[in-house]
Amino acid sequence: MTKRRWRYRVRQFVTALIAGIRLDERVLLVRTLSDPQLLLFERMPRFAQRHSLDVYHALVRAGHTDPHLLQAALLHDCGKVDPNGRTIPLIYYIIIVLLQQYAPDLYQRAARNGRGLLYPFTLHATHEQRSVIYVRAAGSHPDVVQILSDYAERRATPFADALRAADDTS
Template sequence: MWRRVKQVLAALTARVTAADREFVAAWLAPAERELFYAMNLPDQYHALQVAYTARRLAAGRGGVDYGLLTRCALLHDVGKVKGDVSTFDKTFAVLAHRLAPGRAEGWGRAGRGGRIANLRHALHVYFRHPERSAALLAGIGANERLVGIISSHHQPPAPGEPPELTILREADDMH
């Protein structure tokens, strides 16, 4: 629960500095940057924090592609597009998942409309953002490894996964 409180506080105080923008520019191609900046500010801030943490976690671990890891961390939530889900609806989705995870996921449906449709859409985005992110990235011709890692970042760990996926999950769980 404390993690969720931290996330709300981080969202309310989120900002992207000039140094953060330079970091994004250094690691992402122009089309990837467009997707990154199409997220709302709290999601951009979250992705940056995940990237910085992932890089720290990767230090000293062998076999990690730091460039791939950094790009995955910055892009893992691009399926959460600015204006697609309101703050209230996003909060509802988080609470619904916490209180009734199976039912909440089953209730999610793509498509905005009235109040109920918007809530259902928020649940859809909440549970399906990895696939949405992967589809957006595939649509701009992103690297297959990057797309695969991002599409899997909320799935349970499996044998033989790339270390970048393991580290991304760990860093994302910290933020």
Template sequence: MAAMGPEDWALAARWLSPSERALFQRMQRPDQIHCARVARWLLAEGEADEIIVRAALLHDVGKARYRLGVVHRTLYVLLAPLFRAFPPLFMGASGESHWWMPYYVIANHPRLGASMLAQAGCDERLWRLVELHQQDPQLVGGIPDVQWTRDALAKLRRADSHN
């Protein structure tokens, strides 16, 4: 497996607050590496908005809610429409230990990540980008800074899909 290089850690240290860095550290290696690549890609494109770079570093932090294995991730990609179709109720009372949990976490990682960030006291614009990172920017509405959010989301999603 690829490792986080010193330049990846430097990126996290440079852009994230201590509480954001603590959340970054909770992510699994593949997610840290992916998030660092997304942030670096944006910076290489000349991105200067600090919130967008920080959102890139943290956009998949919701996946840290479960220790996802390669099998979970692969199966999810193959069966994504099916997993997304089931409501959380399907998990019943057994919660964290239910076989469904890893797929629930992957399907809902934008919302889970946003609530982790909001609880850590992060900037609202930052956790909003994380919350919405799988949505079509044009469908976003009813929140403060709508136009900024749509533009920022378009950039973040483009960077995410390239990395």
């Protein structure tokens, strides 16, 4: 991992620790998301909400205005909450990032054997597909579902690529 990438990850972690959502962003959420989508957003931990808003803002700064892409940005990590409301503890993100960078086989093994203390690895490894399921079940527009499906399957489409670029820098 480069020195620049380390600084980015440290900044991302500090931001997660002090994550907050401004009133104008709350208004934006109510205007942008349907009620069922808003419930998906609200289930996420505050740091994940902050990250999703940062992805949204990165897309807007890049000139994106498509409402379905912007909804996808706000909901792309909603699958990091399981059906029972369990989330990935913040400390696990540090471990996940390190394993993905330096020991990807160990990360994959932890994700496959995700019981007990390893469950957050499974939750993380499968969150993109779960996000698609949740967003579809919430009655989202088919374009939102498709963007998240393309994103989860690593298909190179303009919207999935834009979402990935914004996610990687937020």
